[in-house]
Amino acid sequence: MPVAFVTxxxxxxxxxxxxxxxxxxxxxxxxxxxxxxxxxxREKDIQLVEGSITEINSLITAFPEKVDAVFHVAGNTNLxxxxxxxxxxxxxxxxxxxxxxxLKRQSKRFIHTSSTATYGHHQQRIDEETQSNxxxxxxxxxxxxxxxxxEVRKGIEKGLDAVMINPANIIGPYDYNNWSxxxxxxDRQKLPxxxxxxxxxxxxxxxxxxxxxxxxxxxxxxxxxxxxVKTDFLTLANEIGDMLGKQTPKRTTPGWILKLLxx
Numbered sequence: 624m625p626v627a628f629v630t631x632x633x634x635x636x637x638x639x640x641x642x643x644x645x646x647x648x649x650x651x652x653x654x655x656x657x658x659x660x661x662x663x664x665r666e667k668d669i670q671l672v673e674g675s676i677t678e679i680n681s682l683i684t685a686f687p688e689k690v691d692a693v694f695h696v697a698g699n700t701n702l703x704x705x706x707x708x709x710x711x712x713x714x715x716x717x718x719x720x721x722x723x724x725x726l727k728r729q730s731k732r733f734i735h736t737s738s739t740a741t742y743g744h745h746q747q748r749i750d751e752e753t754q755s756n757x758x759x760x761x762x763x764x765x766x767x768x769x770x771x772x773x774e775v776r777k778g779i780e781k782g783l784d785a786v787m788i789n790p791a792n793i794i795g796p797y798d799y800n801n802w803s804x805x806x807x808x809x810d811r812q813k814l815p816x817x818x819x820x821x822x823x824x825x826x827x828x829x830x831x832x833x834x835x836x837x838x839x840x841x842x843x844x845x846x847x848x849x850x851x852v853k854t855d856f857l858t859l860a861n862e863i864g865d866m867l868g869k870q871t872p873k874r875t876t877p878g879w880i881l882k883l884l885x886x
Contacts, residue, residue: 626650628690628730630676630721631697632669633659636736638797640694640831641667647835652687654697663797676717679724686728692838695721696736698771700764700801707763714767715774722778722785733785734837735775739823739848740765741789751789751846772846779844786841788834790849795827809863809871816876817856824859825851 627644631637632653641664644651651669654676655661664671674685676697699713718735725733742749743757743765757769775785794802802824808814833849841847857875864871 624650625691627692628652629694630654635798637696639827643831679720682724686724691731693725693730693733711767715770718771719774735787737787737789738768739789739791741769784843786837787846790830791823793827810867817860817872819875821855823850823853
């Protein structure tokens, strides 16, 4: 039975990954902070260990002595600039610590959950060969996810067998804070408007399957972009409205108006 060490197990992506790992007969060791809500994890046949990715000593102590795959899913998606320093600590220093601990424990493979945000802003379609400009992005999340990948690459230079997964926007069960808010606003008929923008979306269950596939088939040092359906926000909102039986906007609203409404 292969052993997986999972960070971010109390979160949206982590919970779905743990369920898929269990379905594929893995032994799962999940890292959690003392303050974490363990409601869903306690319902599963897994081993819980306490520690923090930002505290290297507790992290090394929590690491299993034998681990086949490290799934570093934990990440800070904050978009509030006042908390940028915390996001940088979590995403960059946290990944640096994870890499160090994985090397120390001689983990067989390190699967790093990154994001398409690491490529920055581009007008054209991106692929794995696209040169990143994220370091120049005004969005701290983009910068920190790029810098986190750099920490993984430093680990690769030291012998870490690592693969990086770059999902687009993820939708699915256990999402309580991200795109699920769009569903809630539409259900409560409180959606103020829809901006004229387009994004790519993928389902969380396909994303977690890709993580596990990366363990078996991914190439050391490679990135794997996980795309999906490309659609505009208005079409997405209307699809959600149809599923919920609720009215949704029939035309987009300029971004500057939405900003005024959000104040």
